[in-house]
Amino acid sequence: MKKTKTVYVCQECGASFPTWSGKCSACGQWNTLVEEKIDRKKHTHKTGVKTTYTRPLPISKVKKEDTLERISTGIGSLDEALGGGIVKGQVLLISGEPGIGKSTLLLQVANNISEKRKVLYITGEESAQQVYIRGERIGALSDNLLIMSETNLENIISAIEKENPEFIVLDSVQTIYSSEIESAAGSVSQVREVSGKITELAKSKNISTMIVGQVTKEGSIAGPKVLEHIVDSVVHFEGERGHAYRVLKVIKNRFGAAGELAVFSMKDRGLEEVKNPSSFFLSERPEGQAGSVIFPFTEGSKPVLVEVQALVSKTVYAVPQRRAQGLDLNKLSIIIAILEKYGRIFLKDRDVFSNIVGGMVIREPALDLPLALAIASSFWEKPVDKRIAAFGEIGLTGEIRSVHYTEHRIKEAKKFGFDKIIVPASTDIEDSSLIKVRTIGEALEVIKNVKISS
Numbered sequence: 001m002k003k004t005k006t007v008y009v010c011q012e013c014g015a016s017f018p019t020w021s022g023k024c025s026a027c028g029q030w031n032t033l034v035e036e037k038i039d040r041k042k043h044t045h046k047t048g049v050k051t052t053y054t055r056p057l058p059i060s061k062v063k064k065e066d067t068l069e070r071i072s073t074g075i076g077s078l079d080e081a082l083g084g085g086i087v088k089g090q091v092l093l094i095s096g097e098p099g100i101g102k103s104t105l106l107l108q109v110a111n112n113i114s115e116k117r118k119v120l121y122i123t124g125e126e127s128a129q130q131v132y133i134r135g136e137r138i139g140a141l142s143d144n145l146l147i148m149s150e151t152n153l154e155n156i157i158s159a160i161e162k163e164n165p166e167f168i169v170l171d172s173v174q175t176i177y178s179s180e181i182e183s184a185a186g187s188v189s190q191v192r193e194v195s196g197k198i199t200e201l202a203k204s205k206n207i208s209t210m211i212v213g214q215v216t217k218e219g220s221i222a223g224p225k226v227l228e229h230i231v232d233s234v235v236h237f238e239g240e241r242g243h244a245y246r247v248l249k250v251i252k253n254r255f256g257a258a259g260e261l262a263v264f265s266m267k268d269r270g271l272e273e274v275k276n277p278s279s280f281f282l283s284e285r286p287e288g289q290a291g292s293v294i295f296p297f298t299e300g301s302k303p304v305l306v307e308v309q310a311l312v313s314k315t316v317y318a319v320p321q322r323r324a325q326g327l328d329l330n331k332l333s334i335i336i337a338i339l340e341k342y343g344r345i346f347l348k349d350r351d352v353f354s355n356i357v358g359g360m361v362i363r364e365p366a367l368d369l370p371l372a373l374a375i376a377s378s379f380w381e382k383p384v385d386k387r388i389a390a391f392g393e394i395g396l397t398g399e400i401r402s403v404h405y406t407e408h409r410i411k412e413a414k415k416f417g418f419d420k421i422i423v424p425a426s427t428d429i430e431d432s433s434l435i436k437v438r439t440i441g442e443a444l445e446v447i448k449n450v451k452i453s454s
Contacts, residue, residue: 008033009188036189037182068255071167071208074112077263077273080302081248082233083256086167089206090255091199093173093228094248095213096237101246102212104134105237105264105271106169109210111140113167118144120165124151124175138270151185153178153194157201165207170198172212173227186214195227228252240359245280246271247360249299259300278305278416281358287386291378294389294418295370296409297362303405303412305389307357308367310374315351326356327367335372335394342398342440343372345379365393366403369422369443376444385450389413390422390443398440402426410434422446 007016011034015026023030070085079085086092096102103126110119119142123131128149135141146163150156153176160168170176176194177185184190195211202209213227228234232254239246246264250256263277274280282305286292291310296303315321324332332354339345352375356362369392377384391409393401402424413421414433425438437443 006035006037009036011188014188014192034187036187071113071117073109074115075109075262075273077275078109078248081235081250081260081262081300083253083260086208086210087232087255088166088208089203090233091202091209091211091231092233092235093211093213093231094235094237095215097215100237100239101264101266101271102237103131103171104138105246105248106171106210106212107131107135107140108138108270110145110167110169111135111138111142114142114144117166118146118163119167119169120146120148120160120163121169121171122148122150122156122159123171124149125172137268140270151175151177153197154180157197160201160205160207164205168198168202168207168209170209170211172214173198174214191227195230199230238361243359245274245358257300259298260302261300261304263304278303278412281306281360282416285357288383290381290383291374293370293374293377293384294413295362295367296389296391296413296421297360297364297367298405298408299364301405301408303408305412305416305418306360306362308370308374309355309357310371310378311353312347312350312375312378313353315349317351320347320349321351321353323351323353325354326359326361327354327371328363331367332371334396335368335375338394338396338398338440339372339375343376343444345376345444347375347379350379364403365401366391366409368392368394369400369440372440373422373443373447377447380448382448384447385420387418388420388422388447388450389418392422392424392437392443394440400424400437400439400443420450 007018008020009016010024010026010032012029012032013027015024020033024032068087070087072079072085094102110121113119128147131147148159173191173194174186177190178193181189181193198209234252236249236251237246244265246266248262250258250260252258263274264271265274285307293308295306295308297306322329322332336347336352340347354371370390372394373384373390391403393403395401406427407429410421410429419433420435421433422435422437422443425436427436435446
């Protein structure tokens with residue numbers, strides 16, 4: 001009897017090893033190596049197959065395609081974030097925490113598209129009856145929307161070839177398995193095989209496809225990085241369960257700009273797009289309270305005004321607490337150190353808590369300046385003028401550095417009445433509403449000296 005060959009594959013990076021070890025030497029993660037069988041079922045291959053040769057052309061001779069035919073999702077802000085809709089044959093990977101609303105959003109999109117096109121919704125996590133119950137709640141019961149509850153890849157491919165849909169939803173890739181691979185569903189080998197076969201089929205038949213990818217406890221997409229490289233677009237769906245809003249961020253997009261976002265509000269009948277996110281996030285902003293600064297946030301060309309809050313209080317512990325929600329804790333520690341050295345704001349005996357209101361998660365460097373000003377405001381117990389907004393990166397020597405999309409941020413802030421915008425001194429835009437600062441010390445002087453508007 002032939003002995004089955006096995007390898008140990010890292011579930012984080014996909015590297016394989018002949019023996020097990022506690023730590024993956026490729027990515028450095030602990031306890032991620034899982035034993036997988038590598039024997040495939042044997043296939044007979046025809047010999048003497050004719051091959052075709054496509055002559056490469058100089059790039060100057062390649063004809064430009066005037067327009068890429070796009071399919072509207074029926075949700076304006078989502079179409080805008082994707083660059084005008086979903087391109088025919090595009091494969092899009094959507095990730096997010098469990099229960100965040102991915103399946104609800106995809107069912108709404110599938111129902112909208114089914115008004116004009118044949119749609120196949122494949123669910124590996126739920127039964128067809130469960131999808132029907134959700135569809136009944138959100139009003140997604142189109143006869144042109146086909147539901148298939150299946151986890152076998154070969155059966156799914158067979159159904160796609162027979163039904164010939166124009167749009168596919170696969171929920172989720174980690175629940176689907178190929179009988180040609182011996183390992184369990186969700187393993188690196190299975191995820192790689194399933195995503196590769198589905199992408200190949202979508203491209204060959206020009207079928208637009210949305211694939212759901214589960215996430216790890218750190219929030220990254222589960223499975224090997226090759227999964228993100230195979231697909232055309234990667235979007236992340238995020239938000240706190242206790243908040244009504246959800247944000248969809250475009251991380252990668254071969255048919256449009258990356259970094260765009262769309263904001264949704266969770267309602268009883270599904271997700272509803274928020275056409276003016278800045279108004280949504282500022283609607284409950286407290287006035288006359290210390291520790292609050294408005295920040296024009298953007299990862300793409302569409303800026304959103306969010307509120308950055310900080311709370312500084314006398315500590316009762318030997319070691320003061322540092323807590324951050326919606327931003328990196330390491331960033332908070334760095335900003336505190338900069339304020340102590342260059343702002344003469346000593347926080348060694350103070351607890352510092354920071355928060356991005358609404359549950360938004362922000363990782364861009366332009367957050368540095370509004371975060372520092374919010375901490376200083378709370379420390380001094382002096383409110384920041386309600387007409388002030390701020391953005392800029394802070395260097396370790398206390399200098400304020402320029403950031404991208406400056407013009408977009410300024411325009412959005414002025415649109416909502418912020419006529420005093422603290423910006424890096426290197427900003428080349430001339431406007432009476434701009435307050436240009438070179439160092440964190442200058443920025444702190446601004447909020448100390450500006451008279452509070454009534």
